Amino acid sequence: MTPEQTLVDAALRSWRSNMDRASKFFGSLTPEELELEVAPARNRLIYIWGHLTALNDAILPLFVFGQRRYPELDDTFISAVDHAVLQIPSGPELKQIWAELDLVLWAEFQKLSPSEWLQRHQSIFPEDFVREPHRNRYASLLGRTAHLAYHYGQAILAKRRPRQGVKSTERLSG
Amino acid sequence: MTPEQTLVDAALRSWRSNMDRASKFFGSLTPEELELEVAPARNRLIYIWGHLTALNDAILPLFVFGQRRYPELDDTFISAVDHAVLQIPSGPELKQIWAELDLVLWAEFQKLSPSEWLQRHQSIFPEDFVREPHRNRYASLLGRTAHLAYHYGQAILAKRRPRQGVKSTERLSG
Numbered sequence: 001m002t003p004e005q006t007l008v009d010a011a012l013r014s015w016r017s018n019m020d021r022a023s024k025f026f027g028s029l030t031p032e033e034l035e036l037e038v039a040p041a042r043n044r045l046i047y048i049w050g051h052l053t054a055l056n057d058a059i060l061p062l063f064v065f066g067q068r069r070y071p072e073l074d075d076t077f078i079s080a081v082d083h084a085v086l087q088i089p090s091g092p093e094l095k096q097i098w099a100e101l102d103l104v105l106w107a108e109f110q111k112l113s114p115s116e117w118l119q120r121h122q123s124i125f126p127e128d129f130v131r132e133p134h135r136n137r138y139a140s141l142l143g144r145t146a147h148l149a150y151h152y153g154q155a156i157l158a159k160r161r162p163r164q165g166v167k168s169t170e171r172l173s174g
Numbered sequence: 175m176t177p178e179q180t181l182v183d184a185a186l187r188s189w190r191s192n193m194d195r196a197s198k199f200f201g202s203l204t205p206e207e208l209e210l211e212v213a214p215a216r217n218r219l220i221y222i223w224g225h226l227t228a229l230n231d232a233i234l235p236l237f238v239f240g241q242r243r244y245p246e247l248d249d250t251f252i253s254a255v256d257h258a259v260l261q262i263p264s265g266p267e268l269k270q271i272w273a274e275l276d277l278v279l280w281a282e283f284q285k286l287s288p289s290e291w292l293q294r295h296q297s298i299f300p301e302d303f304v305r306e307p308h309r310n311r312y313a314s315l316l317g318r319t320a321h322l323a324y325h326y327g328q329a330i331l332a333k334r335r336p337r338q339g340v341k342s343t344e345r346l347s348g
Contacts, residue, residue, distance in 0.1 A: 001307075006292055007181040010313040018320060039213040039331045118180055133175075139184040142316070146192060149320035150327035157213045157328060 004114035011141055012109055018148040019102055022052065025155060027095055034091045036158040043082045045158050048151050049094055050077035056101045059144065062121050063137050065108040070097055112137070178288035185315055186283055192322040193276055196226065199329060201269055208265050210332040217256045219332050222325050223268055224251035230275045233318065236295050237311050239282040244271055286311070 001009065026034075026049045034046040043051075054073035060066050076085040089097070117138040120129040129135060175183065200208075200223045208220040217225075228247035234240050250259040263271070291312040294303040303309060 003178050003288055003292060004181060006307065006310070007178060007288070007312060009308060010310070010316055011185075013308060013313065014316040014320060042331055114177055114181070118177060133180065134183060134187060136180070136184070138181060139187065142184055142188040142319070145316070146188060146320055146323035149323040153324035153327040154331060157216055157331070 002114070008112075008114050008117055008138070011138060011145070015109070015141060015145045015148075016106070018145050018152065019106075022148055022152050022155075023098065023102065025152065025159075026098070029091065029159070031091055033159060038154045038158045043154070045155055046088065046091065046094070047077065047082035048155050049091075049098070050089060052148060052151055053094055053098050053101065054078050055144070055147070056098070056105060059105055059140075060101075062123060062140065063108065064122060065104070069101070073097075109141075117141075176288070182286075182288050182291055182312070185312060185319070189283070189315060189319045189322075190280070192319050192326065193280075196322055196326050196329075197272065197276065199326065199333075200272070203265065203333070205265055207333060212328045212332045217328070219329055220262065220265065220268070221251065221256035222329050223272070224263060226322060226325055227268055227272050227275065228252050229318070229321070230272070230279060233279055233314075234275075236297060236314065237282065238296060239278070243275070247271075283315075291315075 026045070029045060034049070035044055037044050038048070050073060054070070054077045057068050057070045057073060060068055073089075076088050118133075118136045120126065120133075120135060121137050121140045124132065124135045200219070203219060208223070209218055211218050212222070224247060228244070228251040231242050231244045231247060234242055247263075250262050292307075292310045294300065294307075294309060295311050295314045298306065298309045
């Protein structure tokens with residue numbers, strides 16, 4: 001691997017590891033558990049899962065991988081707060097969509113060369129990208145990975161046994 | 175910037191942005207707020223802040239920047255669960271240590287070249303690093319950044335007004 005490839009590889013591994021733990025966590029929840037809130041009067045687990053799914057779907061056009069597959073998720077999980085929309089996808093439905101998007105994104109990620117990772121994403125105009133070349137696909141992937149970790153940290157509060165300390169809930173790379 | 179430098183720059187920006195929002199959040203809490211738990215019977219804010227501080231301190235030897243400055247934090251914030259140790263640093267004390275470590279880490283991070291980022295960190299033996307070159311400083315920085323985001327996502331649950339939806343609590347890069 002060239003140094004560029006090794007740097008890209010690190011970000012892909014970080015995405016993979018954060019996606020895997022989220023998939024494992026959300027995918028194993030019962031319908032009752034998906035209704036749990038992460039803290040009193042906060043988002044339900046199903047809402048957080050749907051939110052992350054909608055944002056993953058939005059990576060498709062952002063990174064020029066293709067059109068969105070599930071744009072209808074936004075009305076429920078991005079534009080609206082939790083509980084505002086009554087009719088929402090079920091756990092099994094989200095699980096299927098989540099898994100499909102995970103596969104397609106992962107396949108597309110593998111195809112990008114380091115220089116393609118450094119190209120602009122679609123929420124910045126070409127003329128702005130000239131001045132702000134840090135707004136590239138790669139930076140966006142890092143941001144999405146941190147965003148996953150942020151919500152995963154919240155999600156596990158709903159389910160795990162209280163008072164375990166921080167240690168058992170973290171994953172540090174090493 | 176070379177492609178390698180741009181890739182390193184993206185990770186540094188991600189670290190910076192996650193550190194900045196954590197600094198702003200924790201640094202503005204009152205002593206009473208620092209005693210709040212992120213969810214019922216979960217970690218207090220002061221504990222999470224101390225935990226992140228101890229882990230930042232541990233980056234010094236991990237990345238060969240120098241010896242630890244506050245190894246005593248581990249007994250309270252890493253080895254022990256919250257509430258297990260009664261005598262813990264105050265908010266102002268943590269704030270000072272947090273800021274000092276932020277400055278020294280940030281200064282050291284700037285000095286590393288891309289190839290130095292790809293060198294092993296100190297929790298892997300040289301002979302293992304030959305087989306597992308992905309266990310480098312850079313990967314570790316990405317892991318630490320996700321870890322920061324994970325706990326920040328929890329921390330804001332303690333303080334913010336309930337039922338704001340996910341949108342207002344996230345930060346996506348773009």
